[in-house]
Amino acid sequence: MSIIKVAVMGACGKMGRFISTGVVNDPELELVAAFDVINEGMNLGALIGISNIDVTIDTDLTKMLNEKKIDVIIDFTNAKALMKNISEIIEKKISVVIGTTGLNEDDINKINQLAMNNSSGVFLAPNFAIGAVLMMKYAQDAAKYFPHVEIIELHHNQKLDAPSGTAIKTLEQIAKVRRPFTQGAEDEFEKIEGSRGGDYEGIRIHSVRLPGYVAHQEVIFGGLGQTLTLRHDSISRESFIPGVMLAVKKVRTWQGLVYGLENILE
The missing domain is CATH 3.40.50.720 (NAD(P)-binding Rossmann-like Domain)
Structure with a gap:
């Protein structure tokens, strides 16, 4: 070779x-x-x-x-x-x-x-960690049964773009199996603009930028009387x-x- x-x-x-x-x-x-x-x-x-x-x-x-x-x-x-x-x-x-x-x-x-x-x-690739790829795959599978979902992605404070490429790819994967709809109360309002995060086909996305983080993401699903959270953490590059x-x-x-x-x- x-x-x-x-x-x-x-x-x-x-x-x-x-x-x-x-x-x-x-x-x-x-x-x-x-x-x-x-x-x-x-x-x-x-x-x-x-x-x-x-x-x-x-x-x-x-x-x-x-x-x-x-x-x-x-x-x-x-x-x-x-x-x-x-x-x-x-x-x-x-x-x-x-x-x-x-x-x-x-x-x-x-x-x-x-x-x-x-x-x-x-x-x-938006993420080269194999665990992150599995998280995205499992999130897409879960969204078939839990269409109410929000994403929180957390990165170091030197990252320039938001949301992360991993979060965008996750949103795109979920959107393939979930019809677009607006989540939350019909008459909800923000007392501080942006507090409900970004919106992608009704899915809310929240970006955190703080020193101490590397690359992390939570995909949180809500259903009747239950929640399901998928999380991946890259604790080192x-x-x-x-x-x-x-x-x-x-x-x-x-x-x-x-x-x-x-x-x-x-």
């Missing part, structure tokens, strides 16, 4: 460092490049605490793409940076695994078209690594964009 050559975008960030460590520790992968807008020329090993890594931080994307042989790029940066760089990456016939959130439907369609035009594979590594190993087997970890789990 040939070794997959991997580059990490946003390598100096918290998630980038976890991903870089995951790549280094996987015998089927080789970390060949790391990109960020800071720390030009710094040895990546100094950032992730692994001394025998011969990879330095690149801040010139074009130079990195021209000089390094890369099979797959992993991007956990931000939507603006991703959309700035994605065309140049895919036009090099490099496959991409995306964990960046905040992309809109037009962004996703553009990425898919780029991938199709260049015969490249792209994988995008390490929870995302198995899913990311799986995507890296599979993304070169298709053309175009595949969305959601559930589509590549065996």
